[in-house]
Amino acid sequence: MILSCDHITSLAPARSFASLMELYENNYIYMRRLVPDVVAVGDEQVSRGEVDLYLRIEELSPYTSTVALTHYFDDNSGRRAHPDLLVRIYHDAQLAEVLPDSALHSFRWTGKGAPPDRRSLAWRWEVNRFLNRWLRYCLGEGHRFPEPGENDLAV
Template sequence: MSEPAPLLDRPRLAPRHLAQLIDLYERNYLLLVRLIPDLDDLPYAQALSRSQSDCPLHLQVSARDRYTLTLRLSYEFVDEQGLRRQPDLWLRVYQDAGVVEALQCEQRPPWRALDERDPAARHYLSAQWRRNVLLHKWLQYLLESGHGFGMSARPRLLQNTVFEEKSDVVCPGKQPAHGG
């Protein structure tokens, strides 16, 4: 698997064309395959990756279709407000096309972004660009921090089918908010 070419040090806030956004989707797919080598045939619905230098990373598969996979990647933090998940990214993997996009609840079909004169299309491209640049940088960071969900790394399976409601997870070098 080839390594994706690095993004510019300071990527533009929005792409000029849909093709630039799709290129980012392809780069993110290459990074995601490095993080989850068994992406084409995941044998688990949830897993936990631990790293010596980073918070535990949660993976949840929420939907499997013939050519697509919907995933959730998230850290869990415990602070004075309770359990928080951040970043909490939902991803759609298009396995046949070799692309992944960071999703949001309210989506605008990509073909609507083809008319670059439409202000709504520019807004859609800009929002997708920001989300997917965030995904790109986070995936790079996760890989550099030693995270991975490959079977050779023997991911730790979560017992419940949903994320656990309580957690005592504290990032390395940080004290828990509840004083314990």
């Protein structure tokens, strides 16, 4: 597909609803690279690396899937998940977003004042921007589900 500059009128303003949808589209692309076939994953899987990445399927349907993504770290209080995100993948719309129900106890609001409501545009911007960067990091580290060759064995 070839795009010319004639088709680009303007970019959506930063932190607008339209630009948030663009971010969701990018998150979908990265999620598809990380999890090319969500059905092939099974219930849970670990991608081994310097820091292991854990994926758990929460819900599968023809149009959406919900997955939990996390790393586990050991500290003085035991094993903790960080970050611990629930990501909804919209297959038909080709979007992916962090759900407000994510266990973001360790997520820090970087804006001014008190953190906004989890359903607000500002909150969605912050956590989905974080997801975008984290997915790029995970892909750069070589993470993928299922790992290449894992499901290539004939039964």
